[in-house]
Amino acid sequence: MLARLAVSAMAESCLTPVPSLIADLFGPEKRTRILALYMCTKAVFCIIASCFGTPVINLAGLNWRNALRITPGFGLFGLLLAIIVMKEPQRGGMEDDKNGDEGTKLNCSCYTNLKQLLKSCHFLTFTAGILCYAYVLGAKYFWVPGIIRQARKDVPIEVYCWTTDCSYDDNLIFGIIKCASDLIGIIIGTEISKRCQKKNPNVDALLCGIGLFFCAPFFVLFIFFVEINLPAAYGFIAISRILQAICQVPMVNMKLNLVSPELRGTASSIQILFAKLIGKVGSIYFIMLISEAILKHNYTRLSSVQFALTLAPLVAMIGGIVFFTVYLLKQKRAAKPGPEAVISQK
Numbered sequence: 001m002l003a004r005l006a007v008s009a010m011a012e013s014c015l016t017p018v019p020s021l022i023a024d025l026f027g028p029e030k031r032t033r034i035l036a037l038y039m040c041t042k043a044v045f046c047i048i049a050s051c052f053g054t055p056v057i058n059l060a061g062l063n064w065r066n067a068l069r070i071t072p073g074f075g076l077f078g079l080l081l082a083i084i085v086m087k088e089p090q091r092g093g094m095e096d097d098k099n100g101d102e103g104t105k106l107n108c109s110c111y112t113n114l115k116q117l118l119k120s121c122h123f124l125t126f127t128a129g130i131l132c133y134a135y136v137l138g139a140k141y142f143w144v145p146g147i148i149r150q151a152r153k154d155v156p157i158e159v160y161c162w163t164t165d166c167s168y169d170d171n172l173i174f175g176i177i178k179c180a181s182d183l184i185g186i187i188i189g190t191e192i193s194k195r196c197q198k199k200n201p202n203v204d205a206l207l208c209g210i211g212l213f214f215c216a217p218f219f220v221l222f223i224f225f226v227e228i229n230l231p232a233a234y235g236f237i238a239i240s241r242i243l244q245a246i247c248q249v250p251m252v253n254m255k256l257n258l259v260s261p262e263l264r265g266t267a268s269s270i271q272i273l274f275a276k277l278i279g280k281v282g283s284i285y286f287i288m289l290i291s292e293a294i295l296k297h298n299y300t301r302l303s304s305v306q307f308a309l310t311l312a313p314l315v316a317m318i319g320g321i322v323f324f325t326v327y328l329l330k331q332k333r334a335a336k337p338g339p340e341a342v343i344s345q346k
Contacts, residue, residue, distance in 0.1 A: 010075075016272055020264040023256045024089035031256065032197070036190035036249050043183040046175070113266040122258055122333075123267065125326050126205075130271050131278045132319025133212055133247060138279030139287060139312035140219070140244075144237060145174050147226055147305050154302045155227045173234065181238045185211075185245020193250050202334065204250035204257075205327035211246035213320025216313035218243065223306050223313075244316075247323075254326070287311060 018038065026034050117123050148170045189207060196203040218240035225233040259267045290308035295301065 012272065012276075014078075016268050017265065019252045019256060020261075020268065021089065023264065024261070028257075032190055032194050032249060032253055035252050036186055039186045039248055040183055043179050043186065046179040046182075113263050114270075117259070117263060117267055117270065120258075122326065122329055125322060125329065126254060126258060127271055127274070129208060129212070129319050129322040129326060130251060130275055132315050132322060133208075133244070133251070134275035134279030135283045136212070136215070136219075136244065136312050136316045136319065138283035139309065139315075140237070140241065141178075142284050143287060143305065143309055143312075144222075145171050147223070147302070147309065148174070148230070148233075150302045150305060151226045151230070154300060174237075177234060177238045178241060181241035182245045182248075185242040186248055188242070189246035190249045192246070193253065202327055202330040204254045205323050205330060207250045208247040208254070209320045209323035209327060211243045211320075212316050212323060215240040215243035216316040216320070219313045219316065220310060223309050226306075227302060283312065 019035065022034050022038065023031060152170070189211065193204055193207060200206070218236045222233050222236040222240060225236060255267060255271070256264065287305075287308045290311065291304045294304040294307050299307070
């Protein structure tokens with residue numbers, strides 16, 4: 001557990017500053033594409049890891065400890081690249097408004113970063129949308145493989161055999177679907193955001209609302225089709241993940257545009273902390289709690305998990321409404337010329 005904690009801490013310490021670093025290295029006109037390239041790279045290497053994880057264990061003599069020893073080598077290689085190639089960029093050096101505002105600078109010197117962020121209605125509403133997104137993503141990550149295994153165990157599902165012994169690794173199948181759908185969704189979200197940005201500067205909030213709201217019905221279809229038609233259920237969860245992945249680049253863009261360069265580190269830390277608590281812990285705990293309560297009323301394990309998991313699509317729809325609210329707030333602010341918010345650049 002301590003080793004797992006150390007690995008997670010090191011991974012998050014590397015991932016947290018990446019959007020801010022990209023914002024300091026590239027201007028607004030290039031930033032969307034670079035963010036998309038970064039996220040696509042993550043998705044591609046996740047696919048590679050999913051496909052080659054089992055062969056690596058086999059080559060390591062069926063000892064998972066030997067297989068995991070490859071990871072620190074890649075980590076060390078990445079660290080050496082960062083030390084040799086990267087240079088510390090100027091904070092906020094690539095922003096359009098480099099001269100800043102005297103009132104903004106004065107306010108920044110009077111209040112702590114945290115107080116400034118917590119006073120912003122736009123930031124708090126945006127963070128609520130991110131927490132809904134994290135909850136749904138965590139529920140899909142943890143419960144989808146489990147509900148498929150439970151369906152195979154409880155229900156005689158008839159599927160076409162693609163292998164000689166009709167044995168399937170559902171974790172591998174879902175891993176490939178997850179990574180591939182993330183890749184497709186990121187590309188779609190990036191292109192729509194890039195093409196519509198000039199016509200509507202606030203299109204990112206609208207994209208996040210559409211993606212998160214409309215991924216919910218497909219998630220519901222997956223939940224109840226898993227015991228009827230498994231290939232169809234895989235198709236529904238793939239569409240749901242594509243729609244949710246559309247939000248990834250627009251969400252980062254919104255945060256970079258909403259928060260000034262001096263406050264981006266604090267904003268990222270707050271959002272990641274609560275997103276991990278809600279997504280990794282909250283989604284597992286609450287759904288398990290509801291499932292156990294339903295199980296006491298003579299329902300099967302599969303049915304109890306299905307009904308409990310319907311909470312996630314509801315949260316997705318609430319998150320979509322929250323992002324629509326952010327969009328309306330930004331449109332209202334754009335229609336009323338006046339002094340900018342302390343943390344806002346645009």
